[in-house]
């Protein structure tokens with residue numbers, strides 16, 4: 188089979204990163220090998236995100252720019268996948284005549300067939316949502332995996348309808364994957380050398396809650412922990428309202444479950460949380476944090492915060508800062524509120540000036556950088572278990588992660604890749620740690 192080049196650019200969340208890995212695997216069977224250079228691509232694919240307006244605008248810019256590439260190399264195929272594809276569908280084919288295919292979030296399994304059609308000159312768009320009984324089609328397994336850490340998708344979609352969020356409209360209703368199918372994939376990955384499994388879903392801890400007959404998420408975590416070759420388990424993204432007592436207990440009695448949790452609060456103020464339709468209060472969020480710390484005292488929290496939600500007052504914003512002081516996040520992803528057309532919040536009067544929003548974001552990020560620095564410095568002199576994932580950027584070093592997920596670089600040879608090793612941390616930097624093998 189003639190080898191062809193696939194250039195794939197991924198925007199957005201880890202669900203998209205995982206989808207791109209599956210796209211690469213599926214297209215290998217058609218003879219496509221990845222290239223890092225857009226101009227070398229026989230097939231150029233953008234796997235897109237629509238969570239913030241900026242990300243969506245970038246996709247449109249890229250699409251406009253590709254007109255000249257198509258003119259110079261008419262044989263190049265151009266495709267759009269992911270959330271912008273889902274949202275805009277056929278309209279993209281009409282607006283960009285040089286675009287060959289549009290594939291939505293529930294239709295990735297159709298991609299090989301669509302690429303073959305595009306090669307034969309037929310343009311196509313597929314954006315229908317699948318019904319529950321076809322849910323296996325949503326989760327084609329990854330074959331031939333060669334990494335130490337692997338994502339395993341366990342559910343997709345979201346039923347929460349947070350007032351600012353477009354995800355339920357572009358990823359569809361929550362669908363949990365079959366329990367035994369997930370375990371089969373985990374065992375398969377483990378047999379290929381994967382040591383860390385990251386269970387993935389838009390709202391991962393509501394796995395099994397939608398009456399599909401699957402056991403709860405805490406049971407899934409326990410079952411994955413029973414696979415002997417799996418040394419570490421993580422999961423992302425959790426909704427604070429779905430942190431059940433059973434799942435919290437897992438952090439206390441499953442050593443393989445890493446002591447790190449992404450638990451997005453979005454705001455520290457109850458009026459804003461209600462306006463966001465988040466389904467928990469500040470007090471309930473902090474209770475969950477305390478319960479997790481009671482069973483795993485060294486657990487590290489990361490989170491997301493939105494600054495400048497419509498009509499957010501200074502006092503309400505300060506409650507977000509005080510929540511940060513209480514939780515002391517390890518890392519925080521923070522954003523200025525960006526209205527997404529079609530969501531409830533987009534109908535609210537947005538009376539805050541851009542200057543006020545940016546000033547609040549700046550204050551929040553300065554506070555977080557102090558907290559992150561304190562966390563990093565506290566590692567110096569400690570001994571950490573590190574799962575070595577691959578070569579580091581610096582020659583003679585390898586990189587891995589400690590339990591919290593922080594990157595650790597250390598002098599060592601490639602034979603360490605895939606091993607859990609004890610490392611003394613000699614220095615903490617802003618985003619990584621330097622260690623020495625014990």
Ligand code: SF4
Nearest residue numbers: 345347348349352354
């Ligand atoms: S939980 Fe809320 S923020 Fe997260 S994907 Fe669902 S609607 Fe969006």
